[in-house]
Amino acid sequence: MLEVNGNAMNIFTCNIFLFVAVSLLGFATTAHACEDGGQQYIKVNEYSSALNSEETVTSIRIVKGFWYGDVFITVGESERKITERASCAWIISEGREIVYASDGGSGGFEGEGQTLHIYNVKTRQTREVLSQYYMIDEVKEAKLASGATVLLVEMSDGNAGNPYFSVVDPTRGEVYFRRLAKPAAINGDKITLNICRFGDWDRYPPDDKHDPTPKSTKTVSLSKVLKNKVICNKPDEKSRRRTESKTGC
DSSP states (O other): OEEETTEEEOOOSSSOEEEOOOOSSOBOOEEEEEOSSSOEEEEOOOSOTTSOTTSSEEEEEEEOOSSOEEEEEEETTEEEEEEEEESEEEEEGGGTEEEEEESOOSOOGGGOOOEEEEEETTTOOEEEEEEOSSEEEEEEEEEOTTSOEEEEEEEEOTTTOOEEEEEEETTTEEEEEEETEEEEEEETTEEEEEEOOTTTGGGSOTTOOOOOOOSEEEEEEHHHHTTSOEEEEOSOTTTOOEEEETTOO
16 A cells, blocks of 8 residues: 555556645655557547647557567557567656566576666657666656655566655656665655565465565655766676666666
8 A cells, every 4th residue: 555645545556546645745646558468559638638639658568478578559549569579668758768577687586587667659759767676666757846756666576576766857867776665645845665584475365455564664855866876787597786876788
């Protein structure tokens, strides 16, 4: 459960959903589709009609694949394919951009690490904003009091199901990372993370909807971490070493 300014809200991992949060932080309405053994399709009609229909997405679908699938978006009256390698995709920036999870990450357990990409509907250009050692489960867009936008990325590993959390600056890349952490509550520009013990999630059955009791919590200022250097993860599966670069990855 994620709590937004005192209100409990369910978190859905890799299912179709529409998410609207009433928060000072300003979560945007987000459309989401994941490849889970079938064709997923979702229509999005919430975006302002003042936006140019030729530059915004009205629907998104992922066509069946073994693990990754083709992502198709509808812009205006036409549909286009933006990638052949996505496990999940989200509509952000009021329909002007798509963010999707793909393979080719930095290693991890059995090479499961994924990458996160942002596709610009108008320019048709794609840029990579994160490369990790873990599988990407969820992405939420958040608008700060300053007007800046961040992406909140929830991840997990295939070994013990442990959670991981990153903050991504859409214009630069990953700027914050925390192991064994899961978002719990948001208030203003601050997010509270539940910190768990290694293996806690592995003790629960797959259909259990309750998170294990955290060992501690940590409050993070999103406006502060947005100023951090970009994190670059070396493709080193065994040591999982992390480096930071002043110029980005």
